[in-house]
Amino acid sequence: MIELSESYQKRPIRFLELWEINDWKIKMYGISYKNDFPSHDLISKAKEIAQQSLPVPAITENRYGAGFVGVHDGKDANFIFVDWWSNENELQHHVYISTKEEPNMFKEYTNTSLIACCWDLKLMSFERDSWVGTVLNHPSGQPSVEEYLQKQLNVDI
Numbered sequence: 001m002i003e004l005s006e007s008y009q010k011r012p013i014r015f016l017e018l019w020e021i022n023d024w025k026i027k028m029y030g031i032s033y034k035n036d037f038p039s040h041d042l043i044s045k046a047k048e049i050a051q052q053s054l055p056v057p058a059i060t061e062n063r064y065g066a067g068f069v070g071v072h073d074g075k076d077a078n079f080i081f082v083d084w085w086s087n088e089n090e091l092q093h094h095v096y097i098s099t100k101e102e103p104n105m106f107k108e109y110t111n112t113s114l115i116a117c118c119w120d121l122k123l124m125s126f127e128r129d130s131w132v133g134t135v136l137n138h139p140s141g142q143p144s145v146e147e148y149l150q151k152q153l154n155v156d157i
Contacts, residue, residue: 011119012036015152016043016071021051023058024084025149027068027127031119038073045104046071046080053082053094062087066145068127070120078103081120083127089136091128119157126153 014037016028028046030038037043050069058065067084080096095114096106116124130151135143 010156012156013119013123013153015154018149019047019050019069021047022054022056024054024065024067025145026050026054026066026084027149027152029068029070029123029153031070031072031074031123033073033075035073038071038078042073042078042103043071045106046082049080049096049106050082054084064145066149067092068123070116070123072117072120074117076100078106079117079120080106081116083124085131085135089131091124091131122155122157123153126151 011031011033014030016030016037019026019028028043030043032038046069054067055063057063063084063086067082069083070079070081072079072081077100078098082094082096084092086092093110093115095109095112095116097109098104098106130148134147134151135145138144138147
């Protein structure tokens with residue numbers, strides 16, 4: 001039997017901004033255990049990590065300069081995930097975690113089996129559906145990265 005440390009509580013997932021860096025257009029999202037948004041320091045750290053993680057050049061034949069970053073101020077740790085689209089339908093995913101005791105000391109967990117928690121997966125699912133609807137299966141038949149970038153998730157889940 002699973003013994004939960006606490007019952008499930010909804011968390012806000014909030015679109016923060018469309019961040020442009022080195023020809024990348026990145027949808028920034030915040031998720032928080034106790035607040036409406038992660039702290040400004042955590043968001044700044046996420047941008048620093050993303051800038052180091054995103055490949056250059058942003059736009060190539062198989063990379064489109066579009067993706068998203070999740071900044072999750074969790075219960076027991078801080079999580080940052082940096083994701084971008086490539087090869088038409090593939091999502092590149094990098095995960096970083098810090099403890100609450102050392103919130104600026106992020107370690108990369110990309111090469112472990114960890115992907116995301118249930119709140120992060122909601123955001124990833126939304127982004128997947130947005131990519132399919134605006135790029136892979138656009139009603140006009142013409143992929144639109146710009147329409148993808150306009151899709152935003154703001155929900156308590």
